[in-house]
Amino acid sequence: MLDLDVFLQQLITGLSNGMIIALIAIGYTMVYGIIELINFAHGDVFMLGAFLALTLVGALGIEAWGPSGQVAGVAVLLVGSALFCGSLNWSLDRCAYRSLRKSSKLSLLVSAIGCSFICMNLGLFWGGVPMEVFAGGNAAAAPKDFPALIPQVNLLGDGFLRITPADLLVWAVTIPLMIGLTIMVKRTRLGRAMRAVAQDPVAASLMGIPVDRVIGATFFIGGALGGFASVVYSLYNNTIGFQMGTRAGMDAFTAAVLGGIGSLPGAVLGGLTIGCVRAMSDQYLELRWTNTIVFCILVLILIFRPNGLLGATRREKV
């Protein structure tokens, strides 16, 4: 039997997690759109962003800032992680991908897998930093508790549904970012340059567009969105670990493919879908099958509709 309130509650959880997945998915889709690389390391950049946020919480003592100070603290975390993840993603492109632009797609992909492993290992080391927030760094590999700076109380009182300030935070951060990004891609000079490079890098460079710099900017923006997502994720789920990048990365990549890779609205639609599928599967199937279901969706979409729900039909170039 389907209880309506249970269903709606899972829907809310699913949509909130879905927005976070969507934010990560945009990072995949932007990079894929411009250089056709599945940036494997993106999920791990996201993970490192969460570790930076937790470090900042510990170093600045944000927990002791009082209720209104904590809101300011969250803003600090968002900006800090976004800058950090953006720079990290940019550096990956600069160090590991840029020199491979002319080699085969597969070597680029292999390089990205390598970066993902390196970042994951850095996350493991980071967990061993002797700080109080990392439990003294004693169990480096263990998941870390992220303090609930945004209280998880029900705003609807004793109503049958539960919406918390953390839910609102997710929406308040992700929606403006997505709108801003869409405007940036559609209206600004940089956005136009990005679309030009995505369409034809050679022609774009002949038109005087600094292709490498535009690609670098794309990596920075994609990474920064991952950074925002990492803070929101940590505040919403309250636990982080060095292996969470793989899981989040696969969900987000599935979302990007589901919506049609290269398409921004597609990434959002895909993210919301995957978030809801996960929530419903957790509730109505068994928790342990959820990952399998997401992977099955990914495989089936790739086989039967590789252009995704909103992707344009495009043949591979000869």
Added chain:
Amino acid sequence: MRWRPGPIFIILALATCIPLLDQILPVELQLSEAVRGVFLYAILALGLNVVTGYAGLLNLGIAAFMAIGAYTFGILTCEIYPFQLGFWSALGLTIPIGALAGFILGAPTLGLRGDYLAIVTLGFGEIVQDVLKNLDVVTKGTQGINPLPAPTFGGHEWTADDEYKWYYLLLALLVVTVIAIRNLERSRLGRAWFSIREDEIASRSMGIRVERIKMIAFATAAAIAAMAGGLSASILSSTGEPSNYDFQISILALCIVIVGGIGSIAGVLVGALVMVGLNSIVLVKATAWMAAHGIGSQGNVLLSPNNWKFLIFGLALVLAVRLKPSGLVPPRIERAPQ
């Protein structure tokens, strides 16, 4: 024509001496048990090399086929199941079953472009692991299927203690695999694989049935990986838990192929020596050495060599692709005259 020993022959000939060397070395320096692992992963990576090196299809889920082989072996031999076959017949059966699994995954996906195919194989690897873990009625979940039989040869059963017998059995199977792949490489089929790797459209117009040739590459790789899985299960006398066949194993195999030399048999052997050597000889010996000298890993994540594993794999991939894209021992490429 005068016969000259090639690099593959030299590597394999040197490998036969290691157990003899162990007789005179002190216990801490003995290598044959660790080198067994090199042989096992060399077999797995030779399989991956067929699909990724020869046919140019990136497969990120080779460990899944290893898992399928291991569980096939387990279900066919373990006493709690009705089959209870012996070692050799069960190991023989892992090969066609692995090929069948490769066929099932390959049939719908081989039309995909390279990077999507890579993701599908990655997804397949995760699905297989989850299914093995969750279908605990059949697979015993995280306990793994055990005990499993060791090979028998002329009435003698080999136990885990018979280290040298295991060593030479694995070496012999590696040699058989190398010979088989070497023959395939030089056959019509092997040339068709190279041809579709270099240019799919040109091959198609030369009359090569691209889908079928890709499928054979996929199934061959899966069959070899499944055999490696069956062997590993027999060595451990258990399939182990499903997460023993996770993405890390697929990446280890990929590292071996990329670092050694993509598409080169000698390269794969050298790559297996380097990567597995790092992974299960240097790191393990370093851990033992540090424990013996009182450098505890307690409280410091950096002091446990095992914690550097991902970093080593990752750096190996990034640096190999960047600095030595054709690997330590590049394949000898026969080019048509210009």
